[in-house]
Amino acid sequence: MPIAHAPPSVFLPRSPAPFLPSHAHDATQLCLRVAAVRELAADIRLFELVHTDGQALPEWSAGAHLRLQLAPGLARSYSLCNTPSQRDRYVIAVKREPASRGGSAWMHEQVEEGSLLSASAPANAFPLVADARAPVLLAAGIGITPLYAMAAELAQEGRRHRLHYFARSLAHAAFFHELAGISHGLSLHLGLDGPETGAAIAAALAASPCSSPLYVCGPAPFIDAARRHARQSGWREDDIHIELFSAPAVVAAAALPDAATEDTVFELVLQRSGVRCMVQPGQSIVAAAALAGVEIGTSCGEGFCGSCESTVLEGQPLHRDSVLGAAARAGGRTLMPCVSRCAGARLVLDR
């Protein structure tokens, strides 16, 4: 049965050349062509990707992401934001981050219609739970991307849901018009500061039954506020589903004492690969390894997802990630090579 869509409510505050994949022969990798690029919202660009030979693309489900290999040593994951029933294309939206470590700047500056990109098949660490309850979706900024796909899937299945979308302004609200057409009970919260956002989250959760599954995607302070208010409102931990898309803001110099330490040159040995090379100041271990011919799989590239974790066989790590706890940091047996370095002259990894 089709859902009767309530009109969305809007809350305002009270006051270089593209990388051509060199491993297209790898059967686990997809070779994609950029079929279209368009401005979606302020600082946000939409990319439509199709298979280079026109094949149907591997299946995916709402909440899934695509890991794109943009350049040697530069891979990024982006949520898919079309509907999973569309097998002829993947659609992603990329926000240009002012403090980009390369990924979003590369997508905005280097990728254009006709560019070829290598990707692994979609993976989903943020799936919709299949049950009859009406979910509550909370999105902030570019965190709308997986939740847009969820809202589209829920609407297609005729499942009721509630979506609260927080954006800086209407011009920054990607997919607003599409969501207004498909999403039942869309509430748009524009231009709120931190305390106002917390109050709006609390009000949104207080108005929803805590037996609903909750899906949240946005930056770390937003996630923290949503989790805190959900717990206070009686949500069960199992019903709170989170996807973080940027490094936790709280992980600053105080939490990462190694972050302030200056970069020095060190020798990197990748034991299993039989490779050694030098890592220069400002260069990541991942980038140095890639130049030496060893690909270390990454996802966030910013030290907060844990996908590049590597075992340290020798040497003293200089931790700059936000994944490892104090004990693991002090133990020195593992490190995140996308951001972390070596405090000494030589680092040996089990790679």
Ligand code: FES
């Ligand atoms: S790629 Fe995410 S922690 Fe290194």
